[in-house]
Amino acid sequence: xxxxxxxxxxxxxxxxxxxxxxxxxxxxxxxxxxxxxxxxxxxxxxxxxxxxxxxxxxxxxxxxxxxxxxxxxxxxxxxxxxxxxxxxxxxxxxxxxxxxxxxxxxxxxxxxxxxxxxxxxxxxxxxxxxxxxxxxxxxxxxxxxxxxxxxxxxxxxxxxxxxxxxxxxxxxxxxxxxxxxxxxxxxxxxxxxxxxxxxxxxxxxxxxxxxxxxxxxxxxxxxxxxxxxxxxxxxxxxxxxxxxxxxxxxxxxxxxxxxxxxxxxxxxxxxxxxxxxxxxxxxxxxxxxxxxxxxxxxxxxxxxxxxxxxxxxxxxxxxxxxxxxxxxxxxxxxxxxxxxxxxxxxxxxxxxxxxxxxxxxxxxxxxxxxxxxxxxxxxxxxxxxxxxx
Numbered sequence: 001x002x003x004x005x006x007x008x009x010x011x012x013x014x015x016x017x018x019x020x021x022x023x024x025x026x027x028x029x030x031x032x033x034x035x036x037x038x039x040x041x042x043x044x045x046x047x048x049x050x051x052x053x054x055x056x057x058x059x060x061x062x063x064x065x066x067x068x069x070x071x072x073x074x075x076x077x078x079x080x081x082x083x084x085x086x087x088x089x090x091x092x093x094x095x096x097x098x099x100x101x102x103x104x105x106x107x108x109x110x111x112x113x114x115x116x117x118x119x120x121x122x123x124x125x126x127x128x129x130x131x132x133x134x135x136x137x138x139x140x141x142x143x144x145x146x147x148x149x150x151x152x153x154x155x156x157x158x159x160x161x162x163x164x165x166x167x168x169x170x171x172x173x174x175x176x177x178x179x180x181x182x183x184x185x186x187x188x189x190x191x192x193x194x195x196x197x198x199x200x201x202x203x204x205x206x207x208x209x210x211x212x213x214x215x216x217x218x219x220x221x222x223x224x225x226x227x228x229x230x231x232x233x234x235x236x237x238x239x240x241x242x243x244x245x246x247x248x249x250x251x252x253x254x255x256x257x258x259x260x261x262x263x264x265x266x267x268x269x270x271x272x273x274x275x276x277x278x279x280x281x282x283x284x285x286x287x288x289x290x291x292x293x294x295x296x297x298x299x300x301x302x303x304x305x306x307x308x309x310x311x312x313x314x315x316x317x318x319x320x321x322x323x324x325x326x327x328x329x330x331x332x333x334x335x336x337x338x339x340x341x342x343x344x345x346x347x348x349x350x351x352x353x354x355x356x357x358x359x360x361x362x363x364x365x366x367x368x369x370x371x372x373x374x375x376x377x378x379x380x381x382x383x384x385x386x387x388x389x
Contacts, residue, residue, distance in 0.1 A: 013031035017040065023059075024050050092187070098251060106135045109139065111141055113140055122146060133147055133248045150248045160229055167317055192220075199212070217252065
């Protein structure tokens with residue numbers, strides 16, 4: 001059994017009977033309800049006229065192929081729709097509650113406070129060296145503690161701009177020192193079952209941009225539907241940033257840090273270490289002197305690869321729409337849910353009219369409280385689950 005024209009939004013689909021091998025036209029919802037490798041027979045056809053194996057095929061195989069080709073061409077000529085994502089201020093745990101720290105579990109440093117000659121939890125802070133953020137009200141440096149970058153959202157000044165064939169990228173708006181904290185990578189924290197479901201959904205729907213980040217302990221951050229501007233950082237084979245895992249108020253967090261001094265206007269990148277899924281590695285567009293020409297694996301493990309997967313041209317993709325939590329009504333939520341496959345509602349005239357003329361496009365946004373970023377857009381080009389730290 002197979003579905004010609006997979007991935008094309010047709011009102012009807014064609015399914016082959018596993019008994020007589022005849023192709024039958026069925027409504028899209030019938031095709032969508034079938035699980036992989038499930039057998040299907042003519043008598044299951046809701047159209048009684050073609051629910052018997054002895055009835056001839058409605059169209060020839062050539063006519064069916066032509067119909068699917070025309071529908072696919074029509075779909076490709078439609079204008080690309082913008083991605084929709086929601087700006088959140090911290091990780092959202094979809095399968096459990098955020099952990100509550102017991103007082104006995106809080107790691108207290110022994111840094112002398114500034115009024116006693118200390119540097120306010122500087123480089124020699126034991127918590128900082130262990131990648132543990134000091135907890136407010138427990139640090140001896142009190143409100144002069146400098147080791148609360150995640151909690152206080154002490155983000156660098158960043159911007160998101162078009163980055164050629166990569167789509168969009170994250171850029172520094174100011175000079176940044178080596179080893180500096182840039183921004184936390186946040187999104188929806190998923191358990192393995194939901195991660196696998198979304199991964200399969202993204203593959204089936206031809207998703208071009210992926211926002212998975214492995215946080216550990218069987219959990220994965222997905223910034224596709226909810227996240228912040230860190231979701232737009234691109235890959236480079238010669239990166240200027242890295243990810244670090246920190247313990248923040250009892251939960252693991254992922255931060256982006258610079259590997260070297262970075263000048264204002266320079267794109268921020270890091271090397272994706274990921275679990276590849278898909279038939280082929282994706283072509284790399286980082287353009288660095290050390291470019292491996294593909295994203296995924298190492299030079300040794302992919303030495304025999306001859307043909308690389310071609311990435312779709314995203315140079316002129318529409319800028320995605322960012323919504324804030326207070327803007328999210330039922331209609332906006334439907335669009336967000338569509339991004340991760342938890343609703344079947346597609347963009348229709350009502351949704352399109354909702355966004356026509358909308359001024360809250362990412363590139364026109366002014367920096368909001370705690371954002372640290374003036375604009376935003378889409379990025380990832382490969383099917384990946386990023387491994388942080």
